[in-house]
Amino acid sequence: MSIDIDTAARVAKLARIKVEPEALPALAAEFNAILGFIEQLGELDVDNVEPMTSVTPMALPRRADVVTDGNQQAKVLANAPDAREGFFAVPKVVE
């Protein structure tokens, strides 16, 4: 897989990271280097091998359906650049 400059720009946009146009060629080259490194894994035959999701055998921890959290409006809003009447206030987004 090869990442061109347009793809690098698109990935940056989707990630909401501002990248100056002159920085895009270097970014695309870095992507390609990383992907090339990862693609070495393609040389392995992993047919009939279950994906390993955990180093030690573990089950997904589960929780009972009990309310144990919440009621901390002030804390939730503490880092918000703007909050009004208990809401986060953000620049208008309308469909």
Next chain:
Amino acid sequence: MLDLPLTTPKPKVIAGAKQDWELVIGMEVHAQVASNAKLFSGASTKFGAEPNSNVAFVDAGMPGMLPVINDFCVEQAVRTGLGLNAEIHLTSAFDRKNYFYPDLPQGYQISQLYHPIVGEGEVLVELGDGTARIVRIERIHLEQDAGKSIHDMDPAMSFVDLNRTGVALMEIVSRPDIRGPEEAAAYVVKLRQIMQYLGTCDGNMQNGNLRADVNVSVCSPGQYEKYQATQDFAHLGTRCEIKNMNSMRFIQAAIEVEARRQIAIIEGGGTVTQETRLYDPDRNETRSMRSKEEAHDYRYFPDPDLLPLVIERAYVEGIAANLPELPDAKKARFINDFGLSDYDASVLTADTASAAYFEAVAATTDGKLAANWVLNELFGRLKKDEADITASPMSPTQLAGIIALIKSGDISGKIAKDLFEIVYTEGGDPAQIVAARGMKQVTDTGAIEAAVDAIIAANPAQVEKARQNPKLAGWFVGQVMKATGGKANPAAVNQIVAAKLAL
């Protein structure tokens, strides 16, 4: 499922300027799991709380917070799957669907794209006219809901409430087996009914606990059959997805208006572009959600915070063993055991509360009479009060008592309606009320004969007229009923009047 051969409904056909067009519809229904806490946090799911008060740091997307899955939500997804005769996947997994929006603080939604917990199932969708269709379910997966953005509180700002963020949803995805707006609504009604029976989703559309995305396309007659024979989508038209509708009326209107829009494009020589659209009920039109299109690259990948969800066969069997009787089975039983009509059985099984009420009444009386009194008198009276069956001031035992008095001949049908009103408004034991207020039907023919004699004696002119025109006998019956305060047995009065007038 019922073993009856189905008469399938005809697809909706819209006549274009050039040819007829058929509709093809698939739906994604988002059903909120009826849980106390959220899918991955311990915050409450209660509707209508202070903004941002039902929020854990996990929901707010704070760094370092880890999701822990709610056991009950897993169970409800399995229950719903079993209720839709679906395959349950013992191993499923969670993926991240990445996009930016102010009401999604994590920057991704945790969903199940690659390995959903529930696979293929089916649901029987009945239309009012006796036709029915089996709609195939493709999958059900668990996912997080997003928060709520409010756009009309400030001219320059949107306000965001994260109370709904992270609440568990079951997304139920159908195959494109739905062929018209009415069928689409009937499908959602049926899903809601099944989930209410199962107790997995309360189905409250007004609060947004049940919402539907609708995929609509149009095709020439004959094309759909080719799709069904081959399962090849190439035979169908390009679809558009109408997002997030929370009313049966809007679902139907949106499908109709979207189909007409597509037909106009195709007949005008254009091509339909696959896209996400929004229905505007005020203008009755759909329009493109361009912002969604731009972000359509969701870059799904397995969520590294969550191990695969593995459940045991025995766990699933345990849930299956405790499923309640479902709507199709209950309806069939009401028809077979109580001799109800298809329609009456449908209405009585529409929700569990109505069905339970009816069964409690029918347990001690005649099933058909019980159905008539519940459907006509009780539902009618409740409607007048804008009350729900669960708020009925009359208990099943009281209604059964009234019906028993009719069956035993103690009261006439007319008096029964008066008695119904008394019991409904004042309460009390029907039999005691009848005894205390002297409402018992007079079946003593001697007493009725005396009343008839008195009226004949007092109205010689009417007697003469009635002999010429026997239809006027009804006037005498009316007078006797009046004289006896409505308590005379109407059949006996009719007979005696006819005999005395020598008709």
